Amino acid sequence: xxxxxxxxxxxxxxxxxxxxxxxxxxxxxxxxxxxxxxxxxxxxxxxxxxxxxxxxxxxxxxxxxxxxxxxxxxxxxxxxxxxxxxxxxxxxxxxxxxxxxxxxxxxxxxxxxxxxxxxxxxxxxxxxxxxxxxxxxxxxxxxxxxxxxxxxxxxxxxxxxxxxxxxxxxxxxxxxxxxxxxxxxxxxxxxxxxxxxxxxxxxxxxxxxxxxxxxxxxxxxxxxxxxxxxxxxxxxxxxxxxxxxxxxxxxxxxxxxxxxxxxxxxxxxxxxxxxxxxxxxxxxxxxxxxxxxxxxxxxxxxxxxxxxxxxxxxxxxxxxxxxxxxxxxxxxxxxxxxxxxxxxxxxxxxxxxxxxxxxxxxxxxxxxxxxxxxxxxxx
Numbered sequence: 001x002x003x004x005x006x007x008x009x010x011x012x013x014x015x016x017x018x019x020x021x022x023x024x025x026x027x028x029x030x031x032x033x034x035x036x037x038x039x040x041x042x043x044x045x046x047x048x049x050x051x052x053x054x055x056x057x058x059x060x061x062x063x064x065x066x067x068x069x070x071x072x073x074x075x076x077x078x079x080x081x082x083x084x085x086x087x088x089x090x091x092x093x094x095x096x097x098x099x100x101x102x103x104x105x106x107x108x109x110x111x112x113x114x115x116x117x118x119x120x121x122x123x124x125x126x127x128x129x130x131x132x133x134x135x136x137x138x139x140x141x142x143x144x145x146x147x148x149x150x151x152x153x154x155x156x157x158x159x160x161x162x163x164x165x166x167x168x169x170x171x172x173x174x175x176x177x178x179x180x181x182x183x184x185x186x187x188x189x190x191x192x193x194x195x196x197x198x199x200x201x202x203x204x205x206x207x208x209x210x211x212x213x214x215x216x217x218x219x220x221x222x223x224x225x226x227x228x229x230x231x232x233x234x235x236x237x238x239x240x241x242x243x244x245x246x247x248x249x250x251x252x253x254x255x256x257x258x259x260x261x262x263x264x265x266x267x268x269x270x271x272x273x274x275x276x277x278x279x280x281x282x283x284x285x286x287x288x289x290x291x292x293x294x295x296x297x298x299x300x301x302x303x304x305x306x307x308x309x310x311x312x313x314x315x316x317x318x319x320x321x322x323x324x325x326x327x328x329x330x331x332x333x334x335x336x337x338x339x340x341x342x343x344x345x346x347x348x349x350x351x352x353x354x355x356x357x358x359x360x361x362x363x364x365x366x367x368x369x370x371x372x373x374x375x376x377x378x379x
Contacts, residue, residue, distance in 0.1 A: 012066050027051075027058035037085035037094035038062075041124040041156070050080030050098050057083065057096060057118065074118055092156060093120035125200030126155040130165075130193035136184075138212040138289035143185040146208055150193045151178040153204075159197040167191045186210050186289065186349070212349035216293040220283035222341040222357045225314065279315045279359060285345035297343040300356070301325075301336035309341070317359060 012020045031049035039046045044062035051057065056075045060068035080098030088095045096118040129152035136144050148165065155161050165175040169189055170182040193204045287293040299307040299315070304323035309315075313332055320335040327333070339359040346352040 027060070031058065033080055033083040033098070035083040035085050035096070037096075039094050039120055040122045041093065048083055048085065048096055050083040055079050057098060059096075080116070088117060089119055091120075093122060093124070095120045123159070123197065123199050124156045126159070126161045126195045126197045126202050127153060128193050128195040128202040128204035129153045130191065130204040130206045133206055134208045136208075136210055137214065138186055138210050141289055141291040143183050144210045145181060146184050146210075147179060147181040148172075148191060148193075148206075148208070149179045150195070150204070153178075153193070153195045153202075155197050157197070161195045161197050164194040164196075165191065166194070184208050184210050186212055212289040212347065212351065214288060215351040215353035216285045216287035216290070216345040216347050218283065218285045218343060218345050218353050218355050220281075220341060220343050220355055220357050222279055222281055222339070222359050225278050225280045276316060276318045277359065279317055279339075281309050281311065281313045281315060281341050283311050283341070283343045285343075285353075287345075287347045287351075289349065290347035294346045295343065297341065299334070300338075300340040300342050301334065302338035304336040306342070307332075307334075315339070 014020065027049045031051060033050035035048050036045050037048065038044060039048070039059060040061055042061075042064075044064040046062050047060040047068065049058045049060075056073050057080060059072045059074065060070075061072075062068055074096075079100050082099045084097055084099075085094045086097065087093060088097070098116045098118075100114055100116075129150060131149045131152065134146055134148075136146055138144055150163055150165070153161060153163070163176055163178050165172050165180045167182065167189060170184055170191075172180045172182040174180055188207050188209045191206050191208055193206075195202055195204075281297070281299070283295065283297055285293045285295050295311075297309050297311070299309045301307060301323065307325060309332070314330065316331055316333045317339050318335050319337065319339075321337060322335055324335040325333065341357040341359075342354070343357075344352055344354045
């Protein structure tokens with residue numbers, strides 16, 4: 001870079017020892033001295049030139065691509081034969097100092113042997129700080145209420161700054177405050193904070209992520225019930241099988257003795273009898289983030305396999321070495337080696353909870369006769 005009459009010529013190097021054609025920029029009439037600094041704190045190098053004849057300096061602001069904007073002129077108290085820069089008042093901005101010398105043709109000049117200092121009062125842009133990226137667990141089916149704090153934003157000149165929060169999918173509470181909040185859905189949501197000092201602006205982009213990592217909560221039971229409403233749970237060892245009739249009307253009353261229950265065709269054959277229990281299977285699930293989690297349930301019958309079941313199902317269970325199931329008058333009648341209620345609850349995020357409830361042990365009267373019976377137990 002060199003100076004000519006009222007202009008500054010710039011030639012950009014190509015990195016191989018050659019230069020581009022020169023660009024000329026208008027400055028003071030006699031630009032004898034030059035210096036480089038970032039005067040407006042935009043990260044681009046600027047140029048200041050000092051006029052040896054007229055008492056001023058010209059500043060060219062760099063635009064970041066090797067070029068410069070139009071020059072700005074600032075007066076000095078005397079002519080500048082040399083120019084340098086530095087932060088002379090400690091405010092973080094580059095200032096200018098110009099030194100002059102006696103003109104050899106005018107030894108009586110009052111401009112000789114002195115310096116002039118120009119303190120930089122350029123407005124610098126603010127800094128936006130919307131806080132760290134946020135990752136939170138879901139707290140409701142609609143997402144999570146999350147607070148964003150932009151009060152870490154600042155202005156290097158101490159100017160008052162304004163705030164403006166925005167998000168494409170979330171309605172933010174008081175978006176022009178330093179801190180704001182909103183109900184964020186599952187997944188990742190972009191948020192932007194814009195701060196302004198009235199002249200310059202700055203942006204901070206951040207992501208808010210809401211996750212669902214917790215499985216549904218579950219309650220389940222497989223309990224004895226008072227099926228015939230005699231204020232006692234039904235838990236009868238022989239259940240009157242030896243009388244030759246097993247056709248209860250499912251309310252605790254006996255049949256007429258002629259309509260035998262074909263589930264039990266062994267009459268008085270006590271060698272394969274187990275203790276009967278009247279049970280009710282009940283289960284439910286809830287999830288913080290999913291209002292309607294999916295529930296699947298089955299009865300595990302040991303070596304007899306599995307059987308789907310609904311909550312509220314009444315079961316008459318007899319532990320036996322053989323496998324028989326039948327539904328009659330709303331009651332599910334089961335003979336099997338064991339009985340367990342196995343329930344799985346899943347939410348929309350793929351989290352699952354699996355719980356198994358085992359029916360309490362019963363005494364199988366055929367145990368001694370059939371020592372190898374596949375009687376199962378669950379833990």
